[in-house]
Amino acid sequence: MRRVLLPHEISSAPPPAGGTIADWHGTSMGTGWSVRAVGGPADLGDRLQAELDLVVAQMSHWEPTSSLGRFNRAPAGTWHELPPEFFDVLSFGLDVCDATGGACDPCAGALVNLWGFGPVDRYDEPGFAPPTAAQVAGVLAHRAHVRLDAAGRRAWQPGSVQLDLSAIAKGYAVDRLAGCLDRLGIGHYLVEVGGELRGAGVKPDGQPWWVSLEQPLENAGEIVVALHGLAIATSGDYRRFFQTDARRYPHTIDPRTGMPIDSGIASVTVIHASCMTADAWSTALTVLGVDEGLRLAERRGLAARFLVRQADGTLLETVSSHFGAMLD
Structure with missing residues (x-):
């Protein structure tokens, strides 16, 4: 069955x-990116790539010379002034961590590395x-947490923190690209980085930017979204994982237990005006599980879709009321 999701405001x-429509594309953050836009200057591709290069230079845990990499190697008990973009993303990530009781923690990089999902000693x-x-x-x-000094845009390295912003950086990169287009007066576009998307305006024929939600299995049921002033991010156990002795270990780690998630959730999709917000919350809700995650999504007004694996191999869909309200 095919369903349609429409924004509340058009x-x-x-x-x-x-x-x-003109197309630009490239690679960044270990994945591909693409932009479809109505109009744009000849050098738009270079401008878009520069936005992504900034994210990598500041927040990549794969690049030893990044601002994040230098912070992770910094001596214990030291303060470090961070670039404003890095500081803002880290601050948002810590807010989500607090709101979820630690279910999505940007300070959990050591656990990610331990399970082989970091840049070295990989699974x-x-x-x-x-x-x-x-x-x-x-x-x-x-484990410890950084302390932030908002006035000085500084972070405190207690000595054992390994930051990992992979649950939020791609969404932030999508927002950076969208912001670049907005500043140039380009109001009709579709942006994608590694499967996370954000759209604005419409195509020249007046149709919105239609996209299908990512599906872990064919029996999930197709949902197409009019991506108009909205962003989509999906977190799932099917993207990266390894199996040992018939046990499946997905790449999403629960920082509270130190273990890969084992909640039966195949994927969580969050729709929001900000792709960074959607990215962070899709990961957090995946870790929390469908019951606790759905309650939190309702409290915070998040449009979320949960797909949970059943014993017979099918998927059970559960959506928040804010998600359901946009389904036509």
């Missing part, structure tokens, strides 16, 4: 008369073995 602003390299319970307990015992 702008009446038409695309430029006689406008055509897909020869000789990798899942960590022992003692190793997980050891990392949990030494």
Whole structure:
């Protein structure tokens, strides 16, 4: 069954008369990016790539020379002034961490690395073995959090924090691209980075930017979204994982237990005006599970869709009231 999701508010602003769609694309953050826009200067591709290069230079845990990489190696008990973009993303990530009781924690990079989903000693390299319970307990015992000084845009490195912004940085990168287009007066576009999307305006024929929600299984039921003033992010257990002794270990780690999630959730999709917000909350709700996650989504007014694996191999869909209100 095919269903349609529409935004509550639709702008009446038409695309430029006689406008055509132009495409730009490239690679960044270990994935691909693309932009479809009605109009744009000849050097738009370079401007878009520069926005993404800024995110990588500041927030990549894969680049040792990034601002994040330098912070992770900094001596214990030191303050560090952060670039404003890095500070804002980290601050938002810590807010989500607080709101979820630690279910989505940007300070949990050591656990991500331990399970082989970081930049070194990866799960897909020869000789990798899942960590022992003692190793997980050891990392949990030494976990700490950064402290932020908003006035000075500084962060305190207690000595054991390994920041990992992978649950939020792609969404932020999408917002950076959208912001670049907005500043240039380009109001009709579709932006994508590694499967996270944001759209504005309409196509030259007056149709919105229609996109299908990512599906972990064919029996999930298709939902197409009019991506008009909205962004979409999906977190799931099917993107990156490894199996050992018939056990499946997805890449999403619960920072509270130190273990990969085992809630039966196949995916969580969040729709929001901000892709950074959608990205962070899709991960957080995945970790929380459908019951606790749905309650939190309702309290915070999040449009969320949960797909949960059933014993017979099918998927059970549960949506928040804010998500359901947009379904036609």
